[in-house]
Amino acid sequence: MKPPEDCARIEDVREGIDALDREVIALIGRRARYVEAAARFKTSESSVRAPERQKAMLYARRQWATEEGLDPDVIENVYLPSSTTLPNARCAAGEGWTEF
Secondary structure, three states: OOOHHHOOOHHHHHHHHHHHHHHHHHHHHHHHHHHHHHHHHOOOHHHHHOHHHHHHHHHHHHHHHHHOOOOHHHHHHHHHHHHHHHHHHHHHHOOOOOOO
16 A cells, blocks of 8 residues: 555555555454453443443544544544444343343
C-alpha cells in the first residue's frame, strides 16, 4: 500500500482505502471479542449496560479523534452502536450476569 502522498492514480487511493478498511474491520472484530469477554465479569443488568463506563469510553474516543484531527461526533457515531448493541442484546436475552 502506497502512502497517500505517493498515490499517482485514483486506483492507488482506492487500494489504500480498501486495505485500511480491511484492517479496521479486523480490529473491530478483535474489539468485539473483548466486549464478549467482558460479559463474563458482569453480575447485573446495570453492570452489563455500564452507563458510566460508556460515557467515559466515548469521552476518551472523542478526545482521541480530536488529537487525530477528526470530527469527534463522527467517531462517537462509530463507537456508540457497538457500545450499546451487545449490552442490549445481552440484557434482552438475560445473559451476561449471574444474579438478579
